[in-house]
Amino acid sequence: MGIDPNTLKLRIKSTDIEMDPVKTFMHLTYEVYYDSGVMVASNKLAERLANAQAIPDAEKRLISRAVGEFNQAKWQFGSLESLGGLSPFEASLVLEHWTVERDGANWKLSHVLSGTFEDVAIPATGLFPEIPDRVAAIVARVLPPPLWAWASSPEAGKFSANCVVVSGATSYNVYDDHGNGTFTLLGSAPTNAGGTITVPAGYYRVRMAGVKAGVVGILSRTVPVQVS
Helix, strand or coil: CCCCHHHEEEEEEEEEEEECCCCEEEEEEEEEEECCCCEEEEEEEEEECCCHHHHHHHHHHHHHHHHHHHHHHHHHHCCCCCECCECHHHHHHHHCCEEEEEECCEEEEEECCCEEEEEECCCCCCCCCCHHHHHHHHHCCCCCCCCCEEEEEEECCEEEEEECCCCCCCEEEEEEECCCCCEEEEEEECCCCEEEEECCCEEEEEEEEEEECCEECCCCCCEEEEEC
C-alpha cells in the first residue's frame, strides 16, 4: 500500500542555540509522523546567527524550511509505494538533487556528485516520468543510499563516520551538506563503512555515499555532528 499523505503530520520538537568561540547556530529539530504516532522521518536544521537580534527571524526561517520540507515529504510519501526494497523515505533520498530533462527521445539524469547519464530510457505517459520510474532509473545506475548512517566526535578536531554497508561499494565518501545543494568532500571511509575524518572545529551536516567504479551513489540521511 502507498502512504496516504493526509495522515502525515509535522511536529516541531525544539529549537536551541549553540555557541562556540567563533560561531553561533540556531538549531531546529522536527519530526514527520503518522496519526498513529509512528515517526516516518526526522531532521535537524541549522542556521548561523550574526548576533542575538537575528534569533527571531532565524527561527521563523527555520520553521518555514521545516514546513517546506514537510510539504515536500507529503508529496514524496504520497506519490509512491515501496519500490525495489526501498522505503518511501529512502526513495525520497534517491530523488534528492537529481534533475531529469529531455535528451532527444529519452532523458538525461544529472546529479552534482554522481555525474550525468545521457540518453536514459524512462517511461513517460505524460510530460514527465512518474516518480517510481525516476527512482528505478537512478538506482539502476548508482548505488542506493546507506540505510543508516551515524557520526560522533570522540576527540577534538576529528569525527567518526559510519554507515550500514552498501552492497557493491568499494569505498564511502563523507560530505558536509551546506543545505543549498552544494557539498564539501570531507574524506573517504574504508570498505567497512567506517572511518575517522580530521576537520576544523565546527558544526557539520554529515552525509555518506557508497562509491563504485568511481561513481558516487545516493547520499544517506543527514547526520549533524559538532567538532570541538
